[in-house]
Amino acid sequence: MNSDDRIALLQGTLDLLILKTLVMGPQHGQGIARSIQRQSEEVFFVDHGSLYLALQRLEERLWISAEWGVSENNRRARFYKLTKKGREHLVQKTSEWERLTRAMGLVLGGNAGIKEA
Amino acid sequence: MIFKRKRSTQDFDEEMRAHLALEADALKDEGVSDDEARRRARVAFGSVQIAHERFYLKSRVEWLDNLARDLKHAVRQLARHPGFTVTATLTLALGIGANTAIFTVIQSVLLAPLPYANPGRLALLETHWTDSGHTAPRMTGPDAVDVRTQAKDLEAVSLFDSGNEGVELRDHSTYTEVTFADENFARVFNLRPIAGRLFGDAESHHAALVSERFARDNFGGAQAALGQTMHIESEAVEIVGVVGNGFAFPGKTDVWEAFPLKPDSTSRTAFNYRAVALLAAGTSFKQAQAELDGLSQRLQTLYATDNRAKIIEAVPLGDALTGSARPTLMLLWGTVAIILLIACVNVTHLELVRAMERQRETAIAKALGASRWQVTRPVIMESLLLAAIGAAAGVLLAVPAVQVLVAMAPKELPRATEIHLNGWVLAFTVGIAALTALAASIFPALRAVKVEAADALKHDASRGMTRRGASTLRDSLVVAEVAATFVLALGAGLLMRSMAALMARDMGYQTRQLLVVDADAPAHTDADYVRVIQQFNGLFAELRAMPGVERAAGVMGLPTGAYGSNGYYNVRGGLPVDAAHQPYATFTVASPGYFGTMSIPFKHGRDFSNADTNQGQFVAIISESLARQSFGDSDPVGKQIQCGLDSVKWMTVIGVVGDVRQDSPADKPGPTLYMPMAQHPFYANQIHIVLRTRVAPLSIMNAVRARIVRTNPLIAMKFTTMDAMVNDSITEQRFRAVLISLFAGAGLLLAMLGVYGTTAYSVAQRTVEIGIRMAFGADRSVILSAILRHAAVLACIGIAVGLALSLLLVRLVASMLVDVRPIDPLSMGAAAAMLLLTAIAASSAPAWKATHVNPIETLRAE
Numbered sequence: 001m002n003s004d005d006r007i008a009l010l011q012g013t014l015d016l017l018i019l020k021t022l023v024m025g026p027q028h029g030q031g032i033a034r035s036i037q038r039q040s041e042e043v044f045f046v047d048h049g050s051l052y053l054a055l056q057r058l059e060e061r062l063w064i065s066a067e068w069g070v071s072e073n074n075r076r077a078r079f080y081k082l083t084k085k086g087r088e089h090l091v092q093k094t095s096e097w098e099r100l101t102r103a104m105g106l107v108l109g110g111n112a113g114i115k116e117a
Numbered sequence: 118m119i120f121k122r123k124r125s126t127q128d129f130d131e132e133m134r135a136h137l138a139l140e141a142d143a144l145k146d147e148g149v150s151d152d153e154a155r156r157r158a159r160v161a162f163g164s165v166q167i168a169h170e171r172f173y174l175k176s177r178v179e180w181l182d183n184l185a186r187d188l189k190h191a192v193r194q195l196a197r198h199p200g201f202t203v204t205a206t207l208t209l210a211l212g213i214g215a216n217t218a219i220f221t222v223i224q225s226v227l228l229a230p231l232p233y234a235n236p237g238r239l240a241l242l243e244t245h246w247t248d249s250g251h252t253a254p255r256m257t258g259p260d261a262v263d264v265r266t267q268a269k270d271l272e273a274v275s276l277f278d279s280g281n282e283g284v285e286l287r288d289h290s291t292y293t294e295v296t297f298a299d300e301n302f303a304r305v306f307n308l309r310p311i312a313g314r315l316f317g318d319a320e321s322h323h324a325a326l327v328s329e330r331f332a333r334d335n336f337g338g339a340q341a342a343l344g345q346t347m348h349i350e351s352e353a354v355e356i357v358g359v360v361g362n363g364f365a366f367p368g369k370t371d372v373w374e375a376f377p378l379k380p381d382s383t384s385r386t387a388f389n390y391r392a393v394a395l396l397a398a399g400t401s402f403k404q405a406q407a408e409l410d411g412l413s414q415r416l417q418t419l420y421a422t423d424n425r426a427k428i429i430e431a432v433p434l435g436d437a438l439t440g441s442a443r444p445t446l447m448l449l450w451g452t453v454a455i456i457l458l459i460a461c462v463n464v465t466h467l468e469l470v471r472a473m474e475r476q477r478e479t480a481i482a483k484a485l486g487a488s489r490w491q492v493t494r495p496v497i498m499e500s501l502l503l504a505a506i507g508a509a510a511g512v513l514l515a516v517p518a519v520q521v522l523v524a525m526a527p528k529e530l531p532r533a534t535e536i537h538l539n540g541w542v543l544a545f546t547v548g549i550a551a552l553t554a555l556a557a558s559i560f561p562a563l564r565a566v567k568v569e570a571a572d573a574l575k576h577d578a579s580r581g582m583t584r585r586g587a588s589t590l591r592d593s594l595v596v597a598e599v600a601a602t603f604v605l606a607l608g609a610g611l612l613m614r615s616m617a618a619l620m621a622r623d624m625g626y627q628t629r630q631l632l633v634v635d636a637d638a639p640a641h642t643d644a645d646y647v648r649v650i651q652q653f654n655g656l657f658a659e660l661r662a663m664p665g666v667e668r669a670a671g672v673m674g675l676p677t678g679a680y681g682s683n684g685y686y687n688v689r690g691g692l693p694v695d696a697a698h699q700p701y702a703t704f705t706v707a708s709p710g711y712f713g714t715m716s717i718p719f720k721h722g723r724d725f726s727n728a729d730t731n732q733g734q735f736v737a738i739i740s741e742s743l744a745r746q747s748f749g750d751s752d753p754v755g756k757q758i759q760c761g762l763d764s765v766k767w768m769t770v771i772g773v774v775g776d777v778r779q780d781s782p783a784d785k786p787g788p789t790l791y792m793p794m795a796q797h798p799f800y801a802n803q804i805h806i807v808l809r810t811r812v813a814p815l816s817i818m819n820a821v822r823a824r825i826v827r828t829n830p831l832i833a834m835k836f837t838t839m840d841a842m843v844n845d846s847i848t849e850q851r852f853r854a855v856l857i858s859l860f861a862g863a864g865l866l867l868a869m870l871g872v873y874g875t876t877a878y879s880v881a882q883r884t885v886e887i888g889i890r891m892a893f894g895a896d897r898s899v900i901l902s903a904i905l906r907h908a909a910v911l912a913c914i915g916i917a918v919g920l921a922l923s924l925l926l927v928r929l930v931a932s933m934l935v936d937v938r939p940i941d942p943l944s945m946g947a948a949a950a951m952l953l954l955t956a957i958a959a960s961s962a963p964a965w966k967a968t969h970v971n972p973i974e975t976l977r978a979e
Contacts, residue, residue: 030139
């Protein structure tokens with residue numbers, strides 16, 4: 001997989017990353033962006049436009065809910081929270097992902113090499 | 118949530134501002150200055166305004182965003198797999214290009230409205246007999262006059278007829294398509310001359326309109342042509358008007374000569390005219406036909422014998438003009454549709470291979486939560502992009518292809534000059550490209566949907582384990598492709614065999630080494646006609662004496678030629694005649710020596726001689742069929758025969774000659790009645806001179822021309838050879854056969870690519886398996902034969918399916934076959950053998966490669 005694919009993949013899976021971030025608790029948009037960036041060790045760059053579109057989409061699917069609140073440094077911000085439905089979705093997808101990565105790890109880390117067909 | 122409340126833009130704005138403030142705070146905490154922090158926050162966010170708009174246009178933007186991203190992705194993917202991209206694009210270009218080219222012809226010829234005013238109201242009047250079911254696209258003079266005066270639903274009715282005539286101008290003669298039309302002709306077509314005026318009924322036989330082209334070529338311009346006098350068929354005709362080049366009817370008419378509203382022919386059984394009509398505004402063809410039916414019934418009652426079972430029909434002019442071309446064009450359309458189908462199958466296969474290579478990528482995306490739509494989108498996008506490139510290339514291919522098509526097309530192809538690429542054609546191309554893209558992406562897209570996250574690991578393609586389902590699908594694509602190609606190859610085989618049969622047919626005369634001169638000598642008075650005959654007779658003798666010329670003669674009614682007549686005849690002392698089936702024959706007027714020149718075999722009796730003159734006993738020579746038809750086994754020589762060509766005099770049969778195929782090799786050898794030129798002078802001024810040469814016929818053309826000019830400079834002439842004329846008489850059959858063969862060849866090429874691609878792919882996937890088998894001692898030949906056998910089995914199934922399909926389709930071409938049965942074992946066998954060989958050949962290269970796998974290396978790579 002090269003860098004081109006990574007971007008395409010990441011944008012398709014931003015939803016999952018957002019849900020994962022919200023597991024820690026309600027967070028505002030800026031916080032989510034920072035968190036994803038930090039947690040992925042700066043590998044993922046979050047395009048803010050896409051972020052808000054994704055938030056909007058998740059809200060419509062009822063995976064997250066939002067309300068206005070106050071940030072730790074006293075600024076008014078819109079806080080997003082994982083819903084029950086969102087948590088279920090995340091659990092399901094995470095376990096799929098873990099099975100995949102574990103298997104990938106076994107293959108890639110094991111003695112079998114990937115050979116070009 | 119019971120109802121969905123849409124967030125306001127202000128609410129969103131506020132969120133954006135909060136984001137910026139938070140980001141600035143965070144940066145400040147990291148030790149960035151106040152202004153710099155705000156600036157960076159903005160940069161990181163991008164323009165607030167843009168985000169705002171994106172929110173506002175959310176659904177649209179998201180869609181566009183995705184589209185742009187998918188498109189970029191698709192472009193990258195295609196660029197990264199040039200082999201796949203080039204093969205798929207060329208395949209599509211071929212399929213779409215062929216369809217665009219044929220559709221261009223179909224649209225212009227069959228679908229586009231006629232280029233005349235009120236195209237939907239123009240009708241051709243035809244005569245139909247309800248008892249025999251026969252229809253003639255012609256009318257008798259009196260019937261047409263009755264229609265004109267009585268039919269209220271027809272606003273205008275015009276009688277006309279046309280033919281190639283020698284038109285004498287002041288200093289030279291020219292062969293021109295001349296139409297004789299009454300004054301209503303201009304009303305029917307709403308004709309407006311670009312110079313001068315229309316002609317009136319009072320000017321019949323004395324006034325004419327000419328085309329702009331004719332005026333320019335012969336007089337230098339439209340104005341210069343006005344008032345000039347031409348001689349056509351012995352009449353002095355003045356040019357009163359010039360018609361713009363936009364109007365052409367019928368055919369390529371250059372001169373329209375005035376013709377009386379009251380036609381010369383008063384017989385209700387002589388179909389001397391054609392008729393066009395303009396339907397009254399707001400009248401449908403159905404209404405008009407109802408009125409014509411009533412009128413025809415009245416005429417049937419009034420003229421019980423002449424009009425028995427006769428119905429006058431109004432046929433939309435477009436249908437009447439293009440009806441003859443419809444079967445050939447539809448056949449071609451069907452053929453290119455099959456080509457597109459084959460191209461589609463090939464691209465499907467290519468995309469399937471791509472989808473399998475992409476399987477791991479798809480599985481990961483799915484594991485990360487990508488929806489069905491998200492994983493199928495790139496597949497469809499790639500397909501659409503390919504189709505778009507293929508369509509563009511196809512249109513580029515179609516432009517020269519249409520030019521070649523038009524150049525190859527038979528002369529009789531109606532509206533050939535109107536054929537051009539246009540918006541409708543492009544819309545059609547875009548449509549089929551989109552359809553192709555979708556059709557080719559269905560299977561790969563379904564496959565992508567079915568991929569499970571874990572599949573990426575279970576079915577690592579490089580590990581030599583292929584999915585059963587995947588190879589079955591690919592195999593069925595090969596079968597479909599072979600079946601479609603078989604249908605094309607069989608069609609091509611049948612038409613090619615018909616063509617070969619036509620070319621090999623005995624015409625009843627020798628076509629080689631024959632120079633033909635189309636000669637039209639002006640004659641205005643009875644004395645002129647007699648003088649022309651003398652001139653021609655002298656000319657034939659002079660031509661015979663020329664070096665390189667063996668024999669020379671003249672004829673009106675040369676086989677495959679433009680002139681000729683036919684009709685009923687009577688005999689004395691022949692077989693009894695059934696009143697309902699009067700004997701019918703081709704009438705030909707010939708000079709002495711004609712049969713010898715043409716090498717038409719003499720069976721019996723003598724040839725015409727110079728002693729057979731207008732004053733003497735009228736004589737005739739008949740063909741074998743006529744002899745058999747009217748005299749049976751008795752000797753016809755000395756018997757009497759009469760026909761309605763130009764006189765009712767009884768003629769004595771003096772000889773019997775072999776039959777000829779009159780119109781083309783497709784024609785049956787039929788009864789012909791030959792009469793001497795000297796006794797039928799009115800049919801002897803517009804003739805073909807035939808010369809049997811010892812040298813290449815056209816090499817003596819200039820010498821012959823000089824000799825004819827010396828005899829009479831006013832003779833209009835055209836040179837050709839008998840071989841060329843016979844060849845031209847089957848252009849339609851050739852056009853069909855050649856095109857279908859070309860398409861079958863293209864289909865075969867695509868099928869070959871398909872089989873090659875499938876085999877190469879499955880062999881590449883099974884490299885490891887093959888390596889292991891060989892390591893365990895499998896013989897090279899066993900593996901080779903297994904792969905080839907698989908290809909052969911697929912080809913055989915495809916051939917069987919194709920055979921079943923062609924049995925259903927073959928009746929569509931049955932009417933186009935000559936000397937070949939629709940179910941022709943030879944064509945079928947040839948098509949089957951060719952496909953089988955193609956399949957084996959296409960799979961032998963990958964098979965060969967597979968057997969040269971080095972087992973040790975393959976396993977080491979693991």
